[in-house]
Amino acid sequence: xxxxxxxxxxxxxxxxxxxxxxxxxxxxxxxxxxxxxxxxxxxxxxxxxxxxxxxxxxxxxxxxxxxxxxxxxxxxxxxxxxxxxxxxxxxxxxxxxxxxxxxxxxxxxxxxxxxxxxxxxxxxxxxxxxxxxxxxxxxxxxxxxxxxxxxxxxxxxxxxxxxxxxxxxxxxxxxxxxxxxxxxxxxxxxxxxxxxxxxxxxxxxxxxxxxxxxxxxxxxxxxxxxxxxxxxxxxxxxxxxxxxxxxxxxxxxxxxxxxxxxxxxxxxxxxxxxxxxxxxxxxxxxxxxxxxxxxxxxxxxxxxxxxxxxxxxxxxxxxxxxxxxxxxxxxxxxxxxxxxxxxxxxxxxxxxxxxxxxxxxxxxxxxxxxxxxxxxxxxxxxxxxxxxxxxxxxxxxxxxxxxxxxxxxxxxxxxxxxxxxxxxxxxxxxxxxxxxxxxxxxxxxxxxxxxxxxxxxxxxx
Amino acid sequence: xxxxxxxxxxxxxxxxxxxxxxxxxxxxxxxxxxxxxxxxxxxxxxxxxxxxxxxxxxxxxxxxxxxxxxxxxxxxxxxxxxxxxxxxxxxxxxxxxxxxxxxxxxxxxxxxxxxxxxxxxxxxxxxxxxxxxxxxxxxxxxxxxxxxxxxxxxxxxxxxxxxxxxxxxxxxxxxxxxxxxxxxxxxxxxxxxxxxxxxxxxxxxxxxxxxxxxxxxxxxxxxxxxxxxxxxxxxxxxxxxxxxxxxxxxxxxxxxxxxxxxxxxxxxxxxxxxxxxxxxxxxxxxxxxxxxxxxxxxxxxxxxxxxxxxxxxxxxxxxxxxxxxxxxxxxxxxxxxxxxxxxxxxxxxxxxxxxxxxxxxxxxxxxxxxxxxxxxxxxxxxxxxxxxxxxxxxxxxxxxxxxxxxxxxxxxxxxxxxxxxxxxxxxxxxxxxxxxxxxxxxxxxxxxxxxxxxxxxxxxxxxxxxxxxxxxxxxxxxxxxxxx
Ligand SMILES: Cc1cc2nc3c(=O)[nH]c(=O)nc-3n(C[C@H](O)[C@H](O)[C@H](O)COP(=O)(O)OP(=O)(O)OC[C@H]3O[C@@H](n4cnc5c(N)ncnc54)[C@H](O)[C@@H]3O)c2cc1C
Ligand code: SF4
Ligand code: SF4
Numbered sequence: 039x040x041x042x043x044x045x046x047x048x049x050x051x052x053x054x055x056x057x058x059x060x061x062x063x064x065x066x067x068x069x070x071x072x073x074x075x076x077x078x079x080x081x082x083x084x085x086x087x088x089x090x091x092x093x094x095x096x097x098x099x100x101x102x103x104x105x106x107x108x109x110x111x112x113x114x115x116x117x118x119x120x121x122x123x124x125x126x127x128x129x130x131x132x133x134x135x136x137x138x139x140x141x142x143x144x145x146x147x148x149x150x151x152x153x154x155x156x157x158x159x160x161x162x163x164x165x166x167x168x169x170x171x172x173x174x175x176x177x178x179x180x181x182x183x184x185x186x187x188x189x190x191x192x193x194x195x196x197x198x199x200x201x202x203x204x205x206x207x208x209x210x211x212x213x214x215x216x217x218x219x220x221x222x223x224x225x226x227x228x229x230x231x232x233x234x235x236x237x238x239x240x241x242x243x244x245x246x247x248x249x250x251x252x253x254x255x256x257x258x259x260x261x262x263x264x265x266x267x268x269x270x271x272x273x274x275x276x277x278x279x280x281x282x283x284x285x286x287x288x289x290x291x292x293x294x295x296x297x298x299x300x301x302x303x304x305x306x307x308x309x310x311x312x313x314x315x316x317x318x319x320x321x322x323x324x325x326x327x328x329x330x331x332x333x334x335x336x337x338x339x340x341x342x343x344x345x346x347x348x349x350x351x352x353x354x355x356x357x358x359x360x361x362x363x364x365x366x367x368x369x370x371x372x373x374x375x376x377x378x379x380x381x382x383x384x385x386x387x388x389x390x391x392x393x394x395x396x397x398x399x400x401x402x403x404x405x406x407x408x409x410x411x412x413x414x415x416x417x418x419x420x421x422x423x424x425x426x427x428x429x430x431x432x433x434x435x436x437x438x439x440x441x442x443x444x445x446x447x448x449x450x451x452x453x454x455x456x457x458x459x460x461x462x463x464x465x466x467x468x469x470x471x472x473x474x475x476x477x478x479x480x481x482x483x484x485x486x487x488x489x490x491x492x493x494x495x496x497x498x499x
Numbered sequence: 500x501x502x503x504x505x506x507x508x509x510x511x512x513x514x515x516x517x518x519x520x521x522x523x524x525x526x527x528x529x530x531x532x533x534x535x536x537x538x539x540x541x542x543x544x545x546x547x548x549x550x551x552x553x554x555x556x557x558x559x560x561x562x563x564x565x566x567x568x569x570x571x572x573x574x575x576x577x578x579x580x581x582x583x584x585x586x587x588x589x590x591x592x593x594x595x596x597x598x599x600x601x602x603x604x605x606x607x608x609x610x611x612x613x614x615x616x617x618x619x620x621x622x623x624x625x626x627x628x629x630x631x632x633x634x635x636x637x638x639x640x641x642x643x644x645x646x647x648x649x650x651x652x653x654x655x656x657x658x659x660x661x662x663x664x665x666x667x668x669x670x671x672x673x674x675x676x677x678x679x680x681x682x683x684x685x686x687x688x689x690x691x692x693x694x695x696x697x698x699x700x701x702x703x704x705x706x707x708x709x710x711x712x713x714x715x716x717x718x719x720x721x722x723x724x725x726x727x728x729x730x731x732x733x734x735x736x737x738x739x740x741x742x743x744x745x746x747x748x749x750x751x752x753x754x755x756x757x758x759x760x761x762x763x764x765x766x767x768x769x770x771x772x773x774x775x776x777x778x779x780x781x782x783x784x785x786x787x788x789x790x791x792x793x794x795x796x797x798x799x800x801x802x803x804x805x806x807x808x809x810x811x812x813x814x815x816x817x818x819x820x821x822x823x824x825x826x827x828x829x830x831x832x833x834x835x836x837x838x839x840x841x842x843x844x845x846x847x848x849x850x851x852x853x854x855x856x857x858x859x860x861x862x863x864x865x866x867x868x869x870x871x872x873x874x875x876x877x878x879x880x881x882x883x884x885x886x887x888x889x890x891x892x893x894x895x896x897x898x899x900x901x902x903x904x905x906x907x908x909x910x911x912x913x914x915x916x917x918x919x920x921x922x923x924x925x926x927x928x929x930x931x932x933x934x935x936x937x938x939x940x941x942x943x944x945x946x947x948x949x950x951x952x953x954x955x956x957x958x959x960x961x962x963x964x965x966x967x968x969x970x971x972x973x974x975x976x977x978x979x980x981x982x983x
Contacts, residue, residue, distance in 0.1 A: 072842040072894075076541045077835040078580040081644040082620055091552055091598040091618070092526065092534075093579065099534035106533050117530035134643070137838025138771050 057110030062154045064295060064335055066147040071105040073139045074098070080141070083134035085412050085430050086124055094121040097131035097141045104148045114155040122148050124426060126419055127291050128412035129324075129383035142384075143331055149293030170294055174252045174284040175301055181225055181256065225255040226262040227278060236266055236276040243273035244360065247312035249305075249326070251319045252284040254450050261450065264477035265318045265353055271480055272362045276316075281308040287325035291419075295332060302329045303339065306346045315346075318353045318473055320449035324384035326350045352381060353473050354448060358390035365479035367486055368400035373475070374442045375403065376434075376456065377410040378449035391448055391472045398479045404439045411437070415455030427455075435459040444468045446475060511571060515551050515593065518561045524552040524599075535576070535594055539641075540584040540929055542845065542899060547588035550576075552599045556674060556682060556713040559595060563711065564680030566593055567958060574960040575711045577618060577649030580641045582846050583927025585653065585706050589962050595711060597648050603627055604714070612671055614716045617648025621655075624717070633719045636663040639923070640831040648712050654704030656923035658755040658830070659787075661881035663720070665923065667703040674714035675702060678959040686716065701949070706925050707960045709953040723789035726754075727799050728823045731806045731814040732780045736760060739782035740856035742809040743880045746786065747853065749805060751798050755787040756881030757830055760860070762840075763875040763888070770836035772828045780812060784880065785830055833877040834888065841873070841890035843899075847906045848924040849913030853883045862912045863887050870905040872898070884922035885913065907933060931966045 060066065080097040081087050087096035094103060100121055106112045122145060131141045158166050173179055227250050230236060235245070246269060250262050269276050286301035306329065309315050317323035327350050329343035351359075375395065381387045388410075395401055414420060414430030438445060438459075445456055445467050457469045505516040507527060516525045526532060527549045536544040548571065553559045566573040573593040576586040588594055601618035606628060613624060613635070621642040624635040638657035639645060645655070651673065656665040663669075672686030685698045702709055733739040743756060759767070764776050764783060776783060784806075788798045799816060806814045817823040837844040851859050860876065863885075867874040875888040887909045891902040906929075910920045914936035921930060934943060947965055950957070 073838040075835060075838040075842075075844055076537065077539055077641070077838075078578055078644050079641065079832060079835045081578055081580075091596065091601075092531070092550075094526070094531045094534040096534070102534055103530065112530055112533065115530070117528050121531075121534075133771075135838075136770050136772065136832030136835030139838065 058108045059110055059113055060108060060151050061114075062151055064147065064150055066104050066108065066144050066151070067334070068108065070140045070144050071101050071108075073137045074101045074105075074135075075137055076102070077136070079136055080131040080134045080139075083130040085126055085128060085130070085414075085433075086426060088433075089426065089429050095124055097135070097139075100125060101139060101141055101144060104144050107148075107151075114151055116156070119152050119156065122152060123293075124423060126379075126412050126414070126426075126430065128379040130379065130410065130412065133383045133410070143328075146290050146293070146295070146331075149291070150295040151293075153293035153295075166292065166294075170289050170292060170297060174288060175297075177227060177252070177255075177283070181228060222256065223259045223263075225259045226250055226266065227255055229259075229263075230266075230278055234277065236270060236278075238270050238273045238275050241273055242275050244314065245275040245277065246314040246316045246356070247277045247279055247309055249282060249285065249309075249315060249317045249319075249322060250278060251317075251322055251450070254319050254322075258450050258453070258471070261318060261471045261474055264471070264474045265316070267477050267480065268353070268357070268362070268473055269316065272357065272360070277312070279308045279312070283308070285319075285322040285325045287321050290325065290332070292422075299332050299339075302332055302343065305329075306339075306342050309346065309349070312349060314356065315350045316353050316356055317350060318448070318471065319451075320352065320378040320381035320384065320387075321451055323350055323352045324380035327385065352385055352387050352390075352448065354381075354391040354394055355385070355387050357394060357476075362394075362476075363480075364397050365399065365476065365483050367479055367482035369398050369475070369479055369482070370400040371444060372402045372404055372442045373444040373446050373470075374406040374439050375409060375472075376406060376413065376438075376445055376447040376452060378447050378452045379410075379412050381448045382410050387448075391446070394472060394476060395446060398475060401475070404442050406439060406445075407437045408434075409437075413452050413455045413459070415449075415451040420455060420458075431455060431459045431462075435463045435465065438465065438467065442467060444470050444475070446470050446472050448472050511569060512549055514565060515549060515562065518565060519551050519553055519558055524554075526550040535579070535588070538576075538579040538581045538584060538586040540582050540587065540845075540927065541843065541893075542903065543584055543587055543589065543928060545587055545589050546591065547594045548591050550594040550596055552596050554599055556676065559597075559600075559676045559711055559713055560680045560682055562593075562595055563676050563678065563959075567679055567956065570956070570958065572958050572961055575617075575648070575652070575707045577646030577652075578620070578641075578644050580645045581649065581653060581927060582848070582924040583653075583921070583929040585925055585927040585960070585963055586649075587928060589928060592960070597646065597711075597713075600713065601646075606719070608633065608719075611719050611721075612716055613719050614672075614714060615647050617651075617712050617715060618646050619648075621645055621647055621650060624719075628719060629722070632722050634722055635669070635717060636660075636720050637666045637669055640834065642831075647715055647717070651703050651712050651715055652705065652707045653923065653925040656879070656882075656884065658757055658827075658879060660923075661756055661879065662752050662754045662789075667700060669718045670699055670703050670715065671718055672714075672716035673699060673702055673712055675710040675712055677710045678954045678956070682713070683710075704925075706927065706964050708950055708964055710959070723754075723791075725792040725795045726787065726789040726823075727795055728817040728826060729784075729786040729799065729802055729806075729814060730817070730826055731784045731786065732777060732812045733782045733784070734780060734810065734812050736782045736860050737857040738809040738811070739784055740860065740880070742784060742806050742811070743856060744853055745805045745809065746802055747881065749801055751788065751801060753786050753802075753881060754789045755785065756879070757785040758876070758878055758880035759783050759785075759830070759833065760876040762873055762890075763833060763877045766836040766840045766875060767829050767833050769839040770832065771839075772825070772832050772836075774825050774829045776829075777813075785826060830877070834886075837875065837888055837890060842892045842894065843890070843902075844875075845889040845891065845902045845906050846924070847885070847887045847889070847909045848921045848930075849885045849887070849910050849918055850920075850922040851883045851885060851913050851916050851918035853880075855916045855918075856880065856883065859885065859912055859916060863909055866905050866908045866912070870901050870908075872902060872905055874905065874909075879922070882922070883918065885909075911936060926964045928963055931964065934964075934966055 093099035283304045286298035290298040327347045333340035413434045414427035420427040505522045572590040598618040600616040602616045604614040606613045639655040873890040878886040889902045891898040910933045920933045
């Protein structure tokens with residue numbers, strides 16, 4: 039395409055050396071799009087292309103537009119923002135692409151530029167500030183929010199609200215979310231505060247550090263609890279570094295890369311003594327494995343980030359690699375497994391969690407077609423793009439087999455989204471984290487053993 | 500997501516939007532249109548006037564009629580994976596995208612046929628019927644995402660077309676919207692060989708210049724009872740190419756017989772689906788035989804024997820389905836894999852008599868040396884369908900032109916040895932001039948006369964398929980502008 043006169047006029051005089059319309063530091067990386075040969079092999083993997091059929095909403099289209107801005111053919115404006123922000127960040131295209139184009143990285147870098155070119159205003163700014171700046175990075179405030187939610191549930195207010203019809207006046211997606219609020223329990227970071235190490239049961243084989251996560255520890259502290267149980271049962275001493283913080287994934291997805299960098303630095307420091315960093319939230323794990331990407335312009339931190347990332351491991355992969363005790367008790371349940379995008383596409387972890395589940399006696403695994411398809415959660419996408427997220431969820435739910443009792447997965451965001459799907463489409467599956475199932479199997483085994491021992495003891499009397 | 504309202508002073512855009520039901524089904528902002536400025540052939544780029552997304556044949560017909568009545572150039576687009584620029588809007592066309600017409604309408608196992616809408620993706624057909632033991636044979640490497648409508652337009656081939664034939668051998672019926680908006684049905688009820696002219700054959704492979712295909716009835720096949728796949732590594736290209744001829748001469752008709760050279764192997768091994776091929780071999784063959792179980796093993800041992808006679812370094816049979824699948828994924832993503840070793844590539848598509856393979860490959864090698872550009876070869880060796888991939892970097896001034904010249908020289912070689920300039924990717928805008936390598940002016944005129952009948956105003960996908968002096972000048976000008 040030729041460059042029009044208006045393009046030339048709009049271009050500021052200071053950029054005579056480059057045609058690029060990216061005017062801030064940390065712009066999309068030319069080497070990343072240079073890998074793209076425009077073959078289109080990624081099209082069908084992309085949920086937003088599947089729904090719209092429009093190429094600006096496809097990986098190939100997004101890469102092409104991002105490149106076009108650098109070539110001076112496009113401006114960073116509202117119209118460019120639409121396809122870039124409608125991306126789910128699901129990384130399915132990364133799996134599909136033969137040339138290994140890092141579409142996700144390009145999208146996030148482009149979002150960084152957009153946020154600087156067009157800072158948020160009004161309501162959106164307030165919401166973003168509230169969540170990203172004032173809430174997620176602050177443990178105390180998250181805990182307070184947890185207490186508030188707990189109060190909301192325990193006090194009977196939840197019942198009142200649900201009866202009152204107040205939900206009807208909330209925007210649809212918020213009302214949907216309210217309906218699936220999990221039971222709020224005590225965060226593990228609070229519970230184990232002051233304990234230097236949570237000791238392995240029996241002989242210590244390894245020492246690991248646990249990322250408790252910001253949302254995870256408030257909404258799903260029982261999953262953190264289960265993770266600690268499973269780790270200690272398998273010979274791991276667990277430490278929970280005090281100064282750790284939110285992983286920054288949501289910030290980076292939202293284009294707030296500077297905030298992301300600050301959080302990354304804090305975590306790199308917090309975990310600097312750890313040998314292994316165990317994560318049970320795929321989204322956080324994926325982000326933490328990609329910290330180096332944030333520091334392209336700070337080589338010193340980039341090196342630190344690389345060392346840090348090499349130590350990050352998803353819980354299921356860690357158990358698979360280091361070995362774990364096979365549970366003995368029968369669970370007798372039919373389950374299906376959903377591949378969280380940031381586990382399957384982001385970290386290449388697919389078989390490990392499935393094998394873990396299959397190792398539990400009595401678990402029958404039913405195949406979910408297109409298990410690797412995004413559920414539409416994608417960080418806070420379901421808050422920012424509710425319409426597209428809803429459509430993606432709809433097609434996901436169609437693939438959940440009718441006959442299963444549970445849907446297992448490795449990411450809290452997906453769990454909320456899938457729970458919403460179950461609720462919305464009148465299904466009756468329980469949504470669980472893989473590590474919870476393993477923990478339950480261990481617990482059941484202990485109970486049975488306890489009973490058996492009890493019987494033995496009473497017989498011996 | 501897309502704006503809910505169409506806001507523009509252009510009355511054509513507003514009217515087109517009304518036909519397809521509003522803002523969600525039309526794109527007209529420059530930012531969105533840029534995603535449509537080329538297809539899998541990236542050397543020419545041009546913005547369309549608009550992109551519209553009809554949901555059924557009626558809407559296609561109305562769109563076409565509107566364009567025709569108002570003298571707006573238009574063209575059809577599927578997944579945009581075409582490699583010869585067939586879907587590039589060189590005249591600022593209105594693009595009619597068929598991707599939302601993607602239903603599988605009907606499967607008739609008894610009569611072994613299926614009816615699909617044009618936007619239905621090739622591989623999805625096999626995936627939808629494989630549990631019943633059936634499949635759709637034409638398997639272009641782009642089958643993960645290209646549409647069957649696009650396959651009909653390009654008469655697409657694939658690895659398994661050696662034994663089973665290309666798209667045209669599998670089309671039983673078509674519904675077509677003609678350039679005046681009228682809807683016709685060819686091959687009624689999916690019964691081929693109807694009396695009169697062979698319109699099915701004419702439309703298939705016409706590269707979207709005669710009409711827009713809106714329904715397709717295809718033949719489906721029963722899965723072969725047995726299948727075996729062999730991988731053979733050679734230390735020199737001519738041994739590999741001779742083995743290809745020997746296999747066919749031995750009377751074996753492999754389902755597929757594919758070849759990759761050293762540069763191609765370097766790319767696929769550096770990309771997303773490596774299988775661990777040795778990097779120092781000069782050529783590999785991927786050979787598949789299928790059919791009834793009896794006799795398969797014998798064919799395999801014959802193939803192994805041939806390879807050994809031709810000094811194969813290593814040859815092995817796939818242990819199981821998963822190994823076979825990995826070999827194929829590695830092969831089928833070969834073009835895209837070029838991205839791992841080069842920023843841009845231009846793929847050519849010549850066909851030659853199989854026996855001339857060693858000679859042609861060495862001449863291509865020479866073209867590579869002379870142009871200073873690397874050329875990788877991944878191709879359907881069994882039917883002599885070459886795919887030289889010219890690797891270049893469009894950011895370096897002059898390289899694009901060099902690549903085009905090298906590509907054209909490869910086609911000249913194919914024509915010289917009695918072959919032709921395209922096996923399956925079509926002529927598009929890329930090989931218009933090269934049509935002169937194989938057709939006289941009279942022969943070309945006979946074909947453009949046929950186009951006149953269907954497409955008298957030449958509003959539908961003009962400037963494709965045939966060399967036309969006027970147009971050529973225009974394209975050259977465009978290239979100059981683009982290079983600026
Ligand atoms: C990585 C890669 C590998 C490939 N491998 C092969 C291969 O092995 N064999 C092979 O044959 N090709 C191959 N191709 C080329 C390409 O995929 C095929 O030509 C395919 O048939 C194009 O389909 P599409 O849906 O992408 O069509 P598009 O690219 O969108 O369109 C191609 C042409 O068809 C016309 N068209 C599209 N839909 C219609 C319709 N409904 N009615 C009328 N005209 C229409 C368009 O106007 C255009 O001229 C490959 C391409 C890539 C990128
Ligand atoms: S991102 Fe990868 S798969 Fe998609 S068009 Fe580019 S090279 Fe092809
Ligand atoms: S990350 Fe997901 S939504 Fe975004 S372009 Fe890739 S496949 Fe599409």
